[in-house]
Amino acid sequence: MRRIALFLSLLVAASPVAAQTLVESDRIDAVSVTLYRDPNRGEGAIPAGGWPGGYALVTETRTIRVPAGKSVIRFVGVSEGMMPETAIVTGLPRQVNEKNRDARLLSPAALIDAYLKRRVMIRRTNRATGKVTEGEAIIQSGPGGVLLTTAGGVEALGCSGLPETLSYPGVPADLSAKPTLSVTTDNAAAATVTVQLSYLAQGFDWSANYVAQVADDGETLDLFAWLTVANGGSQGFAGARTNAVAGAPNKERAAFLPKGPPSELHLRCWPMDITSTHPRWGIAPNPPAPPPPAQAVVAEDIGNFEDIVVSAGRRMPGVMMSAPVMVAQQEELGDLKLYRIPEPVTVAALSRKQVAMIDRKKVAFARIYTGDFEQFDYDRDADEPESKAAERTLRTENINGKGLGLPLPAGRVAVFERAREESLLVGESALSDRAIGEEVEFATGESSDLRYKVVARPPSSRRQPYVVEVTNARSTPETFEMAIPYKLASSSAKLIERKGLKTWRAVVPANGTAKLELALKLERER
Known part of the structure; x- marks a missing residue:
């Protein structure tokens, strides 16, 4: 017997769990x-x-x-x-x-999940008398919809009409408070x-x-x-x-990533009473969570x-x-x-x-109005199209000479202008990462003061002519730009190269108009 006791004590001493x-x-x-x-x-x-x-x-x-x-x-x-x-x-x-990594956090929902199909105590307090009663319950499902089996039948937690709480025999070892x-x-x-x-x-x-x-x-x-x-x-x-x-x-996914905090506990009730009151009602095995x-x-x-x-x-x-x-x-x-x-x-x-x-203070910018050549329906048999409002953009360069000259990380931009004594929002836009020396633009929305339209003329040979007309209702001259994303056969004005596209840039006089006549090359029919 002494040898057996000594042998057992040596096993306990050698156990890794006991030694840690x-x-x-x-x-x-x-x-x-x-x-x-x-x-x-x-x-x-x-x-x-x-x-x-x-x-x-x-x-x-x-x-x-x-x-x-x-x-x-x-x-x-x-x-x-x-x-x-x-x-x-x-x-x-x-x-x-x-x-x-001890991933399971202690929470009401985690406790419900840990005690599925296990016995807990349910405590209820009578509102009128203040009497507290306790009884055993078995958690059947949760945490989306917590169903309990009690002496009275199957019911939903929190739906008896009385203040009630669950009491657990202990905290599972795999649940951590933090x-x-x-x-x-x-x-x-x-x-x-x-x-x-x-x-x-x-x-x-x-x-x-x-x-x-x-x-x-x-x-x-x-x-x-x-x-x-x-x-x-x-x-x-x-x-x-x-x-x-x-x-x-560069970052590559090497493992399944956590999807967020543990689920919350949501309590839902049947329309009335408990399931044992209406045995003909069915209980969904996995009721959807709200x-x-x-x-x-x-x-x-x-x-x-x-x-x-x-x-x-x-x-x-x-x-x-x-x-x-x-x-x-x-x-x-x-x-x-x-x-x-x-x-x-x-x-x-x-x-x-x-x-x-x-x-940054006093960042110099230019106000630019832009139009989209592809926004118009060029049906030559239809009436002349209605004019469209130009997009207004504030443009600058990310250099010291303009008041910037520092990396600008991506984000949202809110642009405000003053009206009498108030600063009012005039536009919101997204800004991508901008390095030093790059162009920076803040879009501020459409302008009803500068409008433009594109009118298609009858084609001749392999040329499709168009007329672009811009009107300026402002009391100051304004700059208008329109990119032409097609091959050109001719143009009445000199175009500039901007972002890889031929672009018409014109200064529209105050309360005046500007016009461009151009022709696109048509593909040879096969």
């Missing part, structure tokens, strides 16, 4: 978050709600007391969208032997160490949101940009050194043009400005651009944050 010590780290000494844009979003804004499609490089510094021998270190509070295969831990006395990364290590001696945990995480995104305020002179504008940071996860990072990378770094509510955000996108307070000072649409304002600093990162926020900020959970990014 659990160390929990839930305090972050310092953290940096470098954000990368959603590569599939294009030039649009970050969609409201949902799971952002970008990602971030998160680097955390933590101080940990590690014991001698084998231990499991739990890093509590990592990002919800962490990709564990990218995690790197440095600073431990010995290398990491194993990594595990996202957690576990690593195993083996150390020769106990020590207090400072470690760095770096990893990529999904569920982040960033964009630039521009506000262009046209000056009273009509020839310059002030350009201000917000750096909008989105965190779709349930874990925030306080006092984070925050950066944003502009450009398109649509989830829209996700709230802390700071609205600049596209909603809400006033955002930076500090006390001058108010303009979408921004309150004064000096000094904390502005992101642009640096080179290979062929990419890095925008570094100079002071630590909080990247809060399920939120958006906006930080001043670009501030």
Whole structure:
């Protein structure tokens, strides 16, 4: 008997589970978050709600007391969208032997899911008497529609007409209150160490949101940009050194990515009573869940043009400005651009944050009106077509001489002009990434003051003649442009080359007209 007891004790001592010590780290000494844009979003804004499609490089510094021998270190509070295969831990006395992402988060919906087909206690309170009753229940389905089997039959949670709650015998071991990364290590001696945990995480995104305020002179504008940071996860990072990378770094999908936070718990009721009252009713095996509510955000996108307070000072649409304002600093990162926020900020959970990014005064621009040659129906037997409103665009160059001369990341642009004492929105457009030296355009919509039409004339030989006529109702001369995306046989005016297309550019006199006669080459019939 003594030999058997000794043998069993040796087995317990040799067991890896018994030999490992659990160390929990839930305090972050310092953290940096470098954000990368959603590569599939294009030039649009970050969609409201949902799971952002970008990602971030998160680097955390933590101080940990590690014991001698084998231990499991739990890093509590990592990002919800962490990709564990990218995690790197440095600073431990010995290398990491194993990594595990504890992905299941503790929530009402997760508890329901963990206890499917298992017994729980349901507690109900009588509104009139205050009497509390308890009874056993078995969870049959959830979390989309929670069905319980009780002594009274099958019923939906929350539909008895009485305040009720579920009581669970315990929290399953695989549910964590916060996202957690576990690593195993083996150390020769106990020590207090400072470690760095770096990893990529999904569920982040960033964009630039521009506000262009046209000056009273009509020839310059002030350009201000917000750096909008989105965190779709349930874990925030306080006092984070925050950066944003502009450009398109190569990134390939190596594993299934997290799709977002765990599902919410939704309770639905039958029209009346419980199922045992009406046994002829059928119960769908998987009742469809109602649509989830829209996700709230802390700071609205600049596209909603809400006033955002930076500090006390001058108010303009979408921004309150004064000096000094904390502005992101642009640096080179290979062929990419890095925008570094100079002071630590909080990247809060399920939120958006906006930080001043670009501030340029008196940016010179030209006002250009454009027409589309292909918008007209060239039916020669029909009546002469109605004129169309020209598109109005503010055009400049990204150079120092125009007041810019810095990389402009993609984003949305809101253009404002003054009317008496008010600044009013005149147009919105998307801006793609613009390097130094490139042309920059802000579209502001149609103009009823400049109108144009294209009239087809009878063809001759292999030539199709047209007449383009532009009218200007403004009291100032205006520049009009129209690209001709076809082979030309002749033109009454000299055309310029613009973006690979022959383009007619004309200065239309105040309250006057401009006309172009041209002929297109017709393809030889076979």
